[in-house]
Amino acid sequence: MTITVQTKTGEFKFENDEGTETLLFAGLGAGLTLPYECATGTCGTCRARVMSGDVEMAWPEAPGASRLNRGKGDVLMCQSHAKGDCLLRIPADVAAGDAVAAPRRFSGRIEDLKKLTSDVVDFEIALDSATNFAAGQFMVMTSPVVEGGRSYSMVNYTPETDRIRFVVKRKPNGGFSNWLFEEAADGCEVSLFGPLGKATFRPGEDGDLVCITGGSGIAGIMSILDHAAQAGHFKANKGWLYFGVRTLADAFYVEELAELVEKSGGALQVILALSDEAASAPTHPDYPSIRLEEGFVHAVAARAMAEISGQLNDRTIGFVAGPPPMVDGAIRVLLSEAKLPPGRIRYDKFS
Ligand SMILES: Cc1cc2nc3c(=O)[nH]c(=O)nc-3n(C[C@H](O)[C@H](O)[C@H](O)COP(=O)(O)OP(=O)(O)OC[C@H]3O[C@@H](n4cnc5c(N)ncnc54)[C@H](O)[C@@H]3O)c2cc1C
Ligand code: FES
Numbered sequence: 001m002t003i004t005v006q007t008k009t010g011e012f013k014f015e016n017d018e019g020t021e022t023l024l025f026a027g028l029g030a031g032l033t034l035p036y037e038c039a040t041g042t043c044g045t046c047r048a049r050v051m052s053g054d055v056e057m058a059w060p061e062a063p064g065a066s067r068l069n070r071g072k073g074d075v076l077m078c079q080s081h082a083k084g085d086c087l088l089r090i091p092a093d094v095a096a097g098d099a100v101a102a103p104r105r106f107s108g109r110i111e112d113l114k115k116l117t118s119d120v121v122d123f124e125i126a127l128d129s130a131t132n133f134a135a136g137q138f139m140v141m142t143s144p145v146v147e148g149g150r151s152y153s154m155v156n157y158t159p160e161t162d163r164i165r166f167v168v169k170r171k172p173n174g175g176f177s178n179w180l181f182e183e184a185a186d187g188c189e190v191s192l193f194g195p196l197g198k199a200t201f202r203p204g205e206d207g208d209l210v211c212i213t214g215g216s217g218i219a220g221i222m223s224i225l226d227h228a229a230q231a232g233h234f235k236a237n238k239g240w241l242y243f244g245v246r247t248l249a250d251a252f253y254v255e256e257l258a259e260l261v262e263k264s265g266g267a268l269q270v271i272l273a274l275s276d277e278a279a280s281a282p283t284h285p286d287y288p289s290i291r292l293e294e295g296f297v298h299a300v301a302a303r304a305m306a307e308i309s310g311q312l313n314d315r316t317i318g319f320v321a322g323p324p325p326m327v328d329g330a331i332r333v334l335l336s337e338a339k340l341p342p343g344r345i346r347y348d349k350f351s
Pocket of ligand 1: 037038039041042059138147149150151152153166167168171173174175177178197216217219348349350351
């Protein structure tokens with residue numbers, strides 16, 4: 001079936017065989033730069049109006065659908081399947097990108113699933129074929145037992161790889177994250193679509209890095225810092241990571257972060273912000289290159305930025321990832337304390 005989209009930048013067509021993929025994934029897979037953020041029904045960015053044809057929304061109660069004008073035919077492309085040829089109107093700029101490098105569907109198997117803390121697991125996916133993703137990107141994962149897809153950011157950075165690593169924080173009553181805490185999930189086959197997302201580290205781009213994150217928001221930031229260290233980025237630039245957790249016992253990837261500090265020759269500074277307990281020492285008891293501070297991560301970052309904003313070079317890039325209120329607070333810090341222009345702040349809201 002043929003999908004035609006009328007956009008602010010012209011008309012495009014793409015094929016959607018049998019309507020198995022959502023409109024968003026079929027269009028992205030054809031190389032079109034369709035608008036999206038979460039890719040899983042929460043943000044509302046992928047809004048389109050159906051002008052003709054039959055389109056079905058798989059999850060009409062999706063939070064991102066609350067502001068749609070359903071009477072006029074509005075749908076979320078990330079939750080909708082075409083039943084035949086259709087014409088959509090999309091209120092955004094769209095371009096025809098490179099279909100070869102476009103995101104696509106993979107199948108994979110969960111391996112090496114392990115608990116890092118009482119509510120965080122990490123695991124690898126062995127993919128059926130290699131992918132080439134940018135540090136900071138994510139994939140939408142679907143399991144045979146949980147309804148709907150979930151977005152997860154890759155933790156590792158390895159060019160052209162068929163093994164990708166994820167870290168997931170358990171959400172109370174959350175469908176997918178609780179399933180991952182069951183033993184049966186290890187070894188289970190899953191389906192993935194990606195890579196997706198624009199909050200990426202771009203090799204060759206110069207500038208200090210300021211990263212602010214909380215909990216499993218560290219996922220994509222690990223990939224970004226790993227790529228930056230591999231690319232020798234810290235030879236000419238500095239980096240700061242503010243990583244928020246409740247208590248020291250909730251911290252994870254500390255050994256890996258200490259290795260990154262060492263690889264960077266000390267140009268990268270890592271600060272663990274403890275929101276629910278006092279920092280008993282200025283540095284981590286086992287990894288003295290990691291500093292401890294007390295308070296919510298955006299407040300800790302705000303105090304620090306007030307002091308170091310004069311040291312940041314004028315190409316500084318801010319990376320933020322985590323729960324939406326934390327992301328909003330961190331963006332305010334980067335704008336008002338670090339004085340970064342909005343165009344130099346890249347973020348993922350884990351909504
Ligand atoms: C770009 C991005 C990257 C992310 N990266 C990570 C990460 O690296 N680690 C991490 O722990 N979390 C990450 N998240 C959050 C993650 O996607 C999940 O929201 C989180 O794990 C909670 O999922 P849950 O199934 O446990 O909770 P639930 O409350 O069951 O579901 C949460 C989300 O799943 C989707 N959903 C729920 N039900 C349906 C349905 N019936 N049909 C379709 N969709 C449905 C919706 O988007 C909903 O908001 C990321 C989110 C985004 C947007
Ligand atoms: S991209 Fe579809 S709702 Fe977020």
